[in-house]
Amino acid sequence: MNRRLILNLIRKEGALSRADLAAATGLSPAAVTFVVTDLLAEGYLIEGETAPGGGGRRPVPLSINYRGSLAIGVKMNLGSLDCVLTDLSTAVISSLSVSFDSPSPQTVLSAAEAAIGRLLRTVPEQAGKLTGVGFSMPGTIDMAAGVCVSSNRFGWRNVPFAGLLRERISAPVWMEDDTLAFALAQHLFGLGSQHSVFLALAVGVGIGCATVANGVVLRGAHGHAGKLGHVTHRLEGPMCECGRIGCLQTFHSVPAIVDSWRRGKGLGSELDRYSMKEAALQGDDLARTLLQRAGEDIGVHLANVINSTDPEVVVVGGEAVTFGDLLFDPMRKSLERYCYSRPPAVIPDEREHFWAAGAAALAIQGLFNFEMATGG
Numbered sequence: 378m379n380r381r382l383i384l385n386l387i388r389k390e391g392a393l394s395r396a397d398l399a400a401a402t403g404l405s406p407a408a409v410t411f412v413v414t415d416l417l418a419e420g421y422l423i424e425g426e427t428a429p430g431g432g433g434r435r436p437v438p439l440s441i442n443y444r445g446s447l448a449i450g451v452k453m454n455l456g457s458l459d460c461v462l463t464d465l466s467t468a469v470i471s472s473l474s475v476s477f478d479s480p481s482p483q484t485v486l487s488a489a490e491a492a493i494g495r496l497l498r499t500v501p502e503q504a505g506k507l508t509g510v511g512f513s514m515p516g517t518i519d520m521a522a523g524v525c526v527s528s529n530r531f532g533w534r535n536v537p538f539a540g541l542l543r544e545r546i547s548a549p550v551w552m553e554d555d556t557l558a559f560a561l562a563q564h565l566f567g568l569g570s571q572h573s574v575f576l577a578l579a580v581g582v583g584i585g586c587a588t589v590a591n592g593v594v595l596r597g598a599h600g601h602a603g604k605l606g607h608v609t610h611r612l613e614g615p616m617c618e619c620g621r622i623g624c625l626q627t628f629h630s631v632p633a634i635v636d637s638w639r640r641g642k643g644l645g646s647e648l649d650r651y652s653m654k655e656a657a658l659q660g661d662d663l664a665r666t667l668l669q670r671a672g673e674d675i676g677v678h679l680a681n682v683i684n685s686t687d688p689e690v691v692v693v694g695g696e697a698v699t700f701g702d703l704l705f706d707p708m709r710k711s712l713e714r715y716c717y718s719r720p721p722a723v724i725p726d727e728r729e730h731f732w733a734a735g736a737a738a739l740a741i742q743g744l745f746n747f748e749m750a751t752g753g
């Protein structure tokens with residue numbers, strides 16, 4: 378308990394001395410010294426240089442030894458796994474992507490095992506120990522049991538994937554819905570780390586929006602929280618992967634936006650979101666209109682979430698970040714129009730590998746979070 382209190386304070390505030398820690402936590406100096414000595418010995422903390430000048434004994438700043446331990450993150454996409462090896466702050470050390478033919482659990486297990494083996498061969502010399510592996514995919518996940526309860530996109534039902542992977546790689550494995558894992562990484566080390574209440578919006582193959590409040594990613598009673606893509610946008614429309622009609626993501630997920638553009642222009646499937654962005658920047662009216670409409674519509678639903686959660690900021694990830702302000706400016710206009718109060722800032726995370734880094738955070742959160750599931 379005190380270990381996590383101290384590690385969390387240093388994660389949020391940066392380097393602190395033992396005296397700072399005692400003042401901020403209310404623990405006695407002896408208790409702080411006791412815990413800090415342990416954390417130094419285990420390699421989770423390091424001592425910095427003392428500040429120059431002044432007389433007497435200068436306080437020694439203590440920082441988290443982010444480079445002292447490693448984590449692996451694996452994000453499951455349609456047909457591929459994006460994998461990263463990271464340090465304790467989810468900063469990427471190496472990355473790779475592997476493809477698979479069918480999304481059957483056995484095929485994905487073998488692909489993940491091979492990818493993790495290859496990543497481990499890239500571990501730098503004298504690097505720290507592997508904390509574990511985090512695996513993320515869209516769906517409903519029982520995090521405590523390490524089971525994918527259901528994933529409509531991949532057709533999985535009750536797959537105890539974390540345990541199966543653990544047997545193959547002999548390291549702890551955690552799994553979580555991809556949007557919730559993305560939110561966790563933003564909370565611990567990303568654009569949300571300085572905010573007590575924020576939203577993590579992800580617009581990619583699906584659309585998700587997780588709420589982080591007072592240090593906790595809200596998963597809901599069944600792990601279904603954050604399914605913004607499945608709010609009803611129209612009463613009629615194409616069928617969604619969830620089996621319902623009219624879900625927001627059937628209109629404005631990245632594949633839906635790009636598809637509408639290709640069909641409207643009679644273009645081939647080789648043109649992707651980058652081509653669409655380029656066309657929009659060159660003045661393609663259809664591309665611009667589709668992005669504007671998507672931004673506005675997602676913005677309306679986002680405003681509804683903002684009106685019910687009152688976040689400080691909205692952090693955005695997902696493949697839609699490629700479109701930049703072509704998408705975000707119309708979204709911000711909707712927020713201006715529909716938010717009850719002054720709308721929060723919409724901040725895109727443009728880092729590469731943010732999905733897989735989010736998965737890596739699953740393996741790291743145990744060090745910082747008071748409540749979490751154990752690895753499978």
Ligand SMILES: [Zn+2]
Binds near residue numbers: 617
């Ligand atoms: Zn749906």
